[in-house]
Amino acid sequence: MRITIVLGAFLPVPTIMGGAVEKVWLALGEEFARRGHEVTIVSRSVPQFAKRETSKGVHHMRVRGFNAPRSLLWLKALDFIYSVRVISNLPPADLLVTNTFSLPVLVRNEKKGRLYVHVARFPKGQLRFYGRAHRLQGPSRVVVKAIQEQAPSLANRTVMIPYPAPTSVSEGAPPSLLMRAKMILFVGRIHPEKGVHLLVEAFARQARTVFAGWKLMIVGPSEEKFGGAGAEYVASLKELTEGVSDAVTFSGPIFDPPTLEQTLRRARLFVYPSLAERGETFGLAPLEAMTQGCAVLVSDLECFRDFVQDSVTGFAFDHRSSDPVQSLTSQLGRLVGDETMLARVAAAGYEKSTEYSLSRVADRFLQDFQIVTQNS
Numbered sequence: 001m002r003i004t005i006v007l008g009a010f011l012p013v014p015t016i017m018g019g020a021v022e023k024v025w026l027a028l029g030e031e032f033a034r035r036g037h038e039v040t041i042v043s044r045s046v047p048q049f050a051k052r053e054t055s056k057g058v059h060h061m062r063v064r065g066f067n068a069p070r071s072l073l074w075l076k077a078l079d080f081i082y083s084v085r086v087i088s089n090l091p092p093a094d095l096l097v098t099n100t101f102s103l104p105v106l107v108r109n110e111k112k113g114r115l116y117v118h119v120a121r122f123p124k125g126q127l128r129f130y131g132r133a134h135r136l137q138g139p140s141r142v143v144v145k146a147i148q149e150q151a152p153s154l155a156n157r158t159v160m161i162p163y164p165a166p167t168s169v170s171e172g173a174p175p176s177l178l179m180r181a182k183m184i185l186f187v188g189r190i191h192p193e194k195g196v197h198l199l200v201e202a203f204a205r206q207a208r209t210v211f212a213g214w215k216l217m218i219v220g221p222s223e224e225k226f227g228g229a230g231a232e233y234v235a236s237l238k239e240l241t242e243g244v245s246d247a248v249t250f251s252g253p254i255f256d257p258p259t260l261e262q263t264l265r266r267a268r269l270f271v272y273p274s275l276a277e278r279g280e281t282f283g284l285a286p287l288e289a290m291t292q293g294c295a296v297l298v299s300d301l302e303c304f305r306d307f308v309q310d311s312v313t314g315f316a317f318d319h320r321s322s323d324p325v326q327s328l329t330s331q332l333g334r335l336v337g338d339e340t341m342l343a344r345v346a347a348a349g350y351e352k353s354t355e356y357s358l359s360r361v362a363d364r365f366l367q368d369f370q371i372v373t374q375n376s
């Protein structure tokens with residue numbers, strides 16, 4: 001099968017600037033190629049990478065893109081420009097997979113592949129223009145529900161296929177929880193919608209009492225071009241740690257997969273307190289932490305419930321309460337005070353993560369690709 005995967009205008013592949021969707025589709029593309037399919041990935045060009053090359057069986061085509069702007073309207077305009085550039089370079093294919101906003105509207109030549117739209121974010125009304133799509137694929141049940149509600153005429157073309165968990169690059173299973181440092185870890189964009197301030201304040205409130213002996217590590221980009229909120233937000237976070245800054249580390253981003261994996265394997269508890277009610281569509285970061293044996297604590301967003309069952313495979317706190325910081329503080333205190341429970345749930349989470357292996361998820365995509373390409 002000839003598969004073209006068109007990723008967005010703002011991040012390159014490989015993921016030297018981050019990007020969960022880019023990381024996922026690179027892994028899937030390489031797995032498809034390993035199984036004998038002809039795969040082309042189109043992504044943003046950067047000076048570090050050739051405009052055209054083949055790596056691990058995947059043909060890479062890189063097109064001039066942009067740094068992500070703050071304005072949503074301008075972002076959509078830049079996506080349109082990038083999509084126009086992409087169309088003229090598309091190779092013939094059986095299937096055209098994309099998560100871009102504009103390409104599903106612009107592409108009209110089925111020789112470039114049957115249109116397979118990966119809905120990576122909550123739809124914002126654009127789906128009514130995607131009538132030529134043969135498939136709309138969401139990574140979680142809540143996204144598929146949103147697709148069907150916003151575009152009921154396309155409901156019979158929707159499917160839920162989750163993201164795969166990143167494949168471990170380390171030998172052997174992750175170390176047991178009690179062999180790890182007493183470390184709480186966050187990995188993600190440093191932005192208010194990720195709830196980082198809730199976590200920092202919750203930890204700082206009781207860093208010398210309930211959390212004595214524990215460390216908090218914040219990993220992720222704060223620069224606006226990477227989707228962060230900028231230096232002012234980071235400064236406000238550091239203000240919250242006044243008096244306990246020796247227990248809190250802001251490391252910046254870790255884009256190197258082996259280094260990130262080792263960081264996850266050192267932590268006992270991974271916390272992802274996202275507040276993005278219509279921003280989070282799956283929760284790849286918590287799933288990645290589960291694959292490395294961390295216990296995970298997430299906010300009560302619906303997208304996390306596909307794999308985080310409270311007190312079974314992970315934990316949740318009420319981020320919608322009148323005092324979400326206190327809700328998080330209380331839950332953290334309960335977890336760090338019960339090592340047996342933390343280890344039991346971490347082990348169950350690790351087992352749950354195997355359901356999201358690259359091999360299993362690739363199987364589901366390829367089966368669906370066959371259905372899409374064979375249907376007249």
